[in-house]
Amino acid sequence: MATQEITYREAAREALRAALHNDERVFLMGEDVGRYGGPYAVSLGLLEEFGPDRIRDTPLSESAFVGAGIGAALGGMRPIVEIMTVNFSLLAADQIINTAATYLHMSGGQFNVPLVIRMATGAGFQLAAQHSHSLEGWYAHIPGLKIVTPATLEDVRGMLPTALADPDPVLIFEHLALYNRKGQLVEDAGPVDIDRARVRRQGTAVSLITYGNSLWKCIEAAEQLAGEGIDAEVVDLRSLRPLDDQTIMASVRKTRRAVIVDEGWRSGSLSAEIAARIHEQAFYELDAPVVRLCSEEVPIPYAKHLEEAALPQAEKIVRAVRELLGT
Amino acid sequence: MTKASTASSHRDREHHLSLLKQMLRVRRFEEKCVELYSQQKIRGFLHLYIGEEAVCTGLMQAVSADDAMVATYREHGHALLRGIPMNAVLAEMYGKQEGCSGGRGGSMHLFDKATHFIGGNAIVGGGMPVAVGYALAAKLRKLKAISWCVFGEGAMAEGEFHESMNLAALWQLPVVFCCENNYYAMGTALDRSESETNLLKHAKSYRINAQSVDGMDVLATEAASHAAAKWVRAGKGPYFLEFQTYRFRAHSMFDPERYREKAEVHDREQHGPIKRYGEQLRELGILDDTGLNTLEAEIAQEIQNAVDFAEAGQLEPVASLSRFVYSEGAAS
Numbered sequence: 001m002a003t004q005e006i007t008y009r010e011a012a013r014e015a016l017r018a019a020l021h022n023d024e025r026v027f028l029m030g031e032d033v034g035r036y037g038g039p040y041a042v043s044l045g046l047l048e049e050f051g052p053d054r055i056r057d058t059p060l061s062e063s064a065f066v067g068a069g070i071g072a073a074l075g076g077m078r079p080i081v082e083i084m085t086v087n088f089s090l091l092a093a094d095q096i097i098n099t100a101a102t103y104l105h106m107s108g109g110q111f112n113v114p115l116v117i118r119m120a121t122g123a124g125f126q127l128a129a130q131h132s133h134s135l136e137g138w139y140a141h142i143p144g145l146k147i148v149t150p151a152t153l154e155d156v157r158g159m160l161p162t163a164l165a166d167p168d169p170v171l172i173f174e175h176l177a178l179y180n181r182k183g184q185l186v187e188d189a190g191p192v193d194i195d196r197a198r199v200r201r202q203g204t205a206v207s208l209i210t211y212g213n214s215l216w217k218c219i220e221a222a223e224q225l226a227g228e229g230i231d232a233e234v235v236d237l238r239s240l241r242p243l244d245d246q247t248i249m250a251s252v253r254k255t256r257r258a259v260i261v262d263e264g265w266r267s268g269s270l271s272a273e274i275a276a277r278i279h280e281q282a283f284y285e286l287d288a289p290v291v292r293l294c295s296e297e298v299p300i301p302y303a304k305h306l307e308e309a310a311l312p313q314a315e316k317i318v319r320a321v322r323e324l325l326g327t
Numbered sequence: 328m329t330k331a332s333t334a335s336s337h338r339d340r341e342h343h344l345s346l347l348k349q350m351l352r353v354r355r356f357e358e359k360c361v362e363l364y365s366q367q368k369i370r371g372f373l374h375l376y377i378g379e380e381a382v383c384t385g386l387m388q389a390v391s392a393d394d395a396m397v398a399t400y401r402e403h404g405h406a407l408l409r410g411i412p413m414n415a416v417l418a419e420m421y422g423k424q425e426g427c428s429g430g431r432g433g434s435m436h437l438f439d440k441a442t443h444f445i446g447g448n449a450i451v452g453g454g455m456p457v458a459v460g461y462a463l464a465a466k467l468r469k470l471k472a473i474s475w476c477v478f479g480e481g482a483m484a485e486g487e488f489h490e491s492m493n494l495a496a497l498w499q500l501p502v503v504f505c506c507e508n509n510y511y512a513m514g515t516a517l518d519r520s521e522s523e524t525n526l527l528k529h530a531k532s533y534r535i536n537a538q539s540v541d542g543m544d545v546l547a548t549e550a551a552s553h554a555a556a557k558w559v560r561a562g563k564g565p566y567f568l569e570f571q572t573y574r575f576r577a578h579s580m581f582d583p584e585r586y587r588e589k590a591e592v593h594d595r596e597q598h599g600p601i602k603r604y605g606e607q608l609r610e611l612g613i614l615d616d617t618g619l620n621t622l623e624a625e626i627a628q629e630i631q632n633a634v635d636f637a638e639a640g641q642l643e644p645v646a647s648l649s650r651f652v653y654s655e656g657a658a659s
Contacts, residue, residue: 026468032648053467059497064456065491071460074445076468079460090387094487108429112447117485167654170481209416275491 003184011153011185012042012174015160016080020050023078026164029056029065030082030118038178040120055194066092066117070100070169072305073115078164085121086173100169101144112167116160120147122175122263123311124211131301132307134263136173136212137270140240147171147240148194151178151187151215156237158192175213175263195239197247203233205289206321207251209274211237211259214312218261222316230321240270248274249282256287259320261312266294292321330607337450340613343449346545347608348622350380350601353404355577356413359634360420360434364580368637369420372449374401379577381600382507383408384567385548386475387539389556393472395443395461397454398551399479400435401507402447411439413629415638418436423640430643431651443472451512452478452485455504457483457490462500462565473501473559480569481512483522483529492567496533499564503555504530506567507542514586532566542570543600581595627633 019026023287034057037044047055058065062083069081070136071100083089089096096117121133140147146168151155156174165168198304200215201222208218222232235251239244252258257277262271275290296310332579333524346441357375364373383404390409391645397517398405406416418427420434428438428447436447444460458476463471482488483506494501506526510517530537536558540551548570555566573595581591596602608614 058492061490061491063492064459064494067453067456067487067491068463068494069462070436071397071445071457072464072467072475073460073461074457075461077464077573094450094453095456098453099448103438103446104654105651106428106430106432106436107425107440107446107651108426110428110438110440112654179330258612300370 002187004187005182006153006185007179008153008156008181009040009042009179011157011189012291013044014048015157016046016125017049019160019164020046025076025078026080027054027056027077028082028159029058029069030267031058031060031084033057033082038082041175042179043082049110062088062091065093067095067099069115069117070095070103070113073113074111080116080118080160080164084327085131085133086119086121086135089119089135091119094168096139096145096171097142098272101142105144111261113169114167115162115169117169117316118171118172118174120176121173121179123300123307124177124213126302126304126307127226128302134295136171136240137262137264139171140270142313144169145327146194147173148238149173149211149240150238151175151212151236153183154189155192155280157189159194162194165191166194168307173212177213181216192193195242195244197235197237197239197244199233199251199323201232201234203231205231206257206259206324207233207235207255207260208261208317208321209235209237209248209251211240212263214261214263214306217312217314218317220314224314224318225321228327229327231327233322243274243277244276245281248278252278252282253285256285257324259291259293259317259324261293261317263312264282265297267297268290269294288298288324291320291324293317328416329544329550330476343608344553344618345621346384346549347601347604347614348626349384349408350545350604351622352626352629353380353383353407354601355623356407357628362422363634369434370422371435372400372432373487373580374578375574376401376404378595378599379507379509379542379606381545381548382505382542382570382572385545386505386552388549389552390475392650393443393444393470395458395472396475396477397445397458397461398447399451399454400449401479402477403434404440405445405477406447406650407438407569408439409444411444412438413633417474417633418637418640421423421637421640422642423637424643425640429651452487452583454478455482455487455491455600458502459495459500462502463498466498466500466527467649471560473503473556475503475505477505477507479512480506480508480510480517480526481515481520481602483526484512492530492533492535492565495565496535498564499538501562502565503552503559504535504565504567506569507572508569509572510511511578511587513572513578513651514582516586526569527567535565535567537569539569539571542572543603544597545600545604609655
């Protein structure tokens with residue numbers, strides 16, 4: 001099948017364009033999505049193509065425009081709300097957690113909220129503590145939300161249509177470092193599931209369980225380890241809520257060792273949740289305790305060397321695996 | 328106070344009596360709720376609307392079938408007058424599955440899809456962006472529906488109020504912002520909460536047309552609501568109504584009311600909306616003891632039926648606890 005070289009950013013844009021073409025109920029709103037062309041240029045050109053009603057610039061009012069997305073969804077539209085970054089989503093946490101996640105349940109099943117929220121996440125650009133959060137695992141704590149983290153071109157192209165077809169709120173987290181990532185994507189790429197993990201690299205010695213931009217750090221680490229004769233498997237979670245226990249456990253049962261790599265912090269975290277599940281479901285099949293590689297427990301610092309030290313890196317993953325295997 | 332028309336026509340008389348009955352219906356329902364709360368039939372938070380009945384009664388006269396309403400946690404009256412059966416409202420407070428939210432919401436989260444009643448929101452200001460969004464959908468879909476956004480004056484200190492007002496004005500959305508100013512945000516008096524106590528100025532700063540209404544006068548609230556609805560339905564953008572009212576009872580059943588004088592409450596009760604309107608209708612010869620007794624009897628019967636219904640209701644099996652976290656079946 002014909003493929004094209006494309007960036008993650010362009011694949012995200014193609015997903016938006018297709019959604020806007022396919023369903024007149026779909027519209028995009030958020031800060032600078034229109035005239036500015038999108039804070040990360042994802043929506044560049046869409047204003048000209050679809051007009052200001054459907055590519056809707058909002059004021060810096062995260063709570064109001066996320067809540068308005070909820071209301072518009074209840075009113076029969078299929079809004080895609082873009083929050084510039086996860087850091088600013090905290091200003092809309094009330095709407096996401098108290099409203100979007102609760103209405104279906106509180107109303108006894110009457111009011112589902114078919115809302116898609118996209119936001120950039122992650123660190124690595126010397127943006128310091130207030131622009132470097134990785135809070136997707138924290139949102140994954142909330143029943144009523146679905147949390148997805150496209151790391152590949154196929155996923156950023158294909159998760160949006162599936163999220164839009166979902167009757168409930170779906171949060172899509174796009175790691176900042178991925179936007180410029182290039183690769184080949186089939187020309188007729190379409191929807192993909194949003195509830196299963198994928199094994200991105202087969203291996204037998206250890207399972208590297210990760211998501212988002214850390215996927216590529218794990219792949220890099222796995223390649224380096226392969227040179228040392230260590231065959232690592234890499235599991236891309238893709239969905240943080242629901243978590244695909246089946247795929248995680250199948251991998252761990254095969255390799256008998258797990259390293260969880262998560263750009264979020266360690267305490268009370270997604271990595272803790274996964275480790276607990278592995279212990280609950282596959283304890284007797286483990287050859288070693290689960291290892292976690294997370295961001296250091298500091299607000300992410302500005303200085304480059306400190307920021308790098310604070311985040312999981314391929315080299316740290318390699319070291320962690322070597323230690324785990326005693327090599 | 329707004330003068331009732333001379334009630335020449337039968338239709339006018341019927342309408343006046345209907346307004347009185349709607350207010351009485353809310354009042355008597357709330358009084359029953361107090362009783363049921365003390366019997367521990369109703370638990371959790373219970374926020375009574377007693378004293379404020381003219382507001383929801385007046386504004387509901389201007390609400391059309393397709394309109395949406397987003398209300399607060401003090402929303403029993405709105406729910407009843409919007410058309411949610413009293414049986415379903417009371418069963419909800421009992422936590423029974425026959426309740427209008429299946430027993431999952433309780434007093435603060437009455438919902439009803441059929442009447443576009445989108446809650447019952449218990450986060451102060453939290454419903455406002457939702458009301459704005461519903462109006463956005465109506466506008467984009469070119470529907471006639473408008474959005475009624477009910478909130479208390481306490482919400483005006485919240486960021487969500489300002490964000491929502493700005494957005495609605497910026498996008499010229501069909502929203503009627505209905506501020507029920509009962510002068511106390513829980514226990515904090517208006518002048519201890521707002522640097523500018525003239526609430527219309529807040530609305531006008533967003534270039535939103537605004538009007539202040541005597542919220543204890545049902546004819547005034549009705550007329551103002553019709554005027555606001557006419558404005559909004561004509562596509563002229565949002566409208567802000569301040570209903571100046573007063574809560575005769577505590578904020579919730581846990582409120583010891585240390586923040587206001589009993590004399591103040593007593594004084595306001597003397598000018599209560601039902602009392603005033605009832606007296607006015609008597610003067611006009613529309614209401615007499617027999618008429619009032621008939622209304623009261625009808626309401627008492629409805630309430631008794633609702634109590635019987637709620638008592639007989641079923642508790643949802645615990646096995647279905649995890650329903651409605653995510654939708655069941657295909658995308659809607």
